[in-house]
Amino acid sequence: MSRLLRRMWGAARLHADTYEEVEADRSALAQAVLVVVAACTAIGFARAVQGAQAGLPRGPLGFQVMISVLEPLVLWVGGSAVSYMVGASFFRGPKTQTDFAEVLRTTGFAFTPAVLRGFAWIPPAALGLSIDFAARLWVFVAVVIALRQALDFTTLRAVGTFGTAAVLLYLIVWGLTAAPVPL
Numbered sequence: 611m612s613r614l615l616r617r618m619w620g621a622a623r624l625h626a627d628t629y630e631e632v633e634a635d636r637s638a639l640a641q642a643v644l645v646v647v648a649a650c651t652a653i654g655f656a657r658a659v660q661g662a663q664a665g666l667p668r669g670p671l672g673f674q675v676m677i678s679v680l681e682p683l684v685l686w687v688g689g690s691a692v693s694y695m696v697g698a699s700f701f702r703g704p705k706t707q708t709d710f711a712e713v714l715r716t717t718g719f720a721f722t723p724a725v726l727r728g729f730a731w732i733p734p735a736a737l738g739l740s741i742d743f744a745a746r747l748w749v750f751v752a753v754v755i756a757l758r759q760a761l762d763f764t765t766l767r768a769v770g771t772f773g774t775a776a777v778l779l780y781l782i783v784w785g786l787t788a789a790p791v792p793l
Contacts, residue, residue: 613641614641614644614645617631617632617638617641617719618645618719618722621645621719621720621722621752621756622722622723622748622752624751624752624755626755626758626759628719629716629719629720629755629756629758629759629760630759632715632716632719633712633715633716633759633760635715636711638715638719639711639714639715639718641718641719642714642715642716642717642718642719643718645718645719645721645722646682646683646686646718646721647683648725649682649721649722649724649725649727650679650680650681650682650683651679651728652724652725652726652727652728653678653679653681653682653724653727653728653730654675654676654678654679655728655731656678656727656728656729656730656731656738656742657674657675657678657679657731658671658675659731660730660731660738661674661675663731663733682721682724685779686714686717686718686721687714688779688782689717689753689775689776689779690710690713690714690717690718691710692775692778692779692782693713693717693753693757693771693772693775694708694709694710694713694714694761696771696774696775696778697713697757697761697763697767697768697771697775698761700771700774701761701763701767701770701771701774702761702763703761703762703763703764703767705762705763706761706762706763707762708760708761708762712760713756713757713760713761715760716756716757716759716760717753717756717757717760719752719756720749720752720753720755720756721749721752722752723745723748723749723752724745724746724749725745726741726744726745726748727741727742727745727746729741730742730745750772753772754768754769754772755768757771757772
């Protein structure tokens with residue numbers, strides 16, 4: 611099995627040793643990018659199939675697929691940046707020694723279960739939604755483990771970092787997309 615697939619397998623199985631290995635390997639960023647691109651591709655494929663099954667016209671479907679493909683990439687980079695700032699500053703533990711690249715590498719591999727979201731189109735809709743929900747939840751758990759390993763602190767601090775970063779990222783996105791209030 612190739613090194614990338616072995617690491618993806620370990621990341622999906624939530625093995626802390628895999629995340630430690632990726633954290634320490636500066637060359638693993640390219641592999642992390644490939645993991646996120648695979649997730650983006652799978653999610654875009656599922657959205658395209660779902661839209662075609664629903665009979666969406668090409669224009670709106672293309673836009674929805676584009677947004678679906680970009681979502682994991684934006685969440686990975688933005689979420690990693692906010693998580694790094696929150697974890698390395700506010701939740702910093704006594705053993706925390708990290709840099710942004712370490713967080714980016716480990717959280718990139720945490721997106722491995724998102725590849726399963728490529729099966730979200732499977733009928734009946736409840737099955738597809740269940741697959742999508744389970745894969746998202748799996749990614750959340752994997753990201754907590756990735757943050758714990760990259761930031762060298764406890765699971766509780768990793769959960770706090772993840773939750774705080776998620777709220778801050780949501781507020782940032784909401785602030786960027788909120789309609790201006792007329793005066």
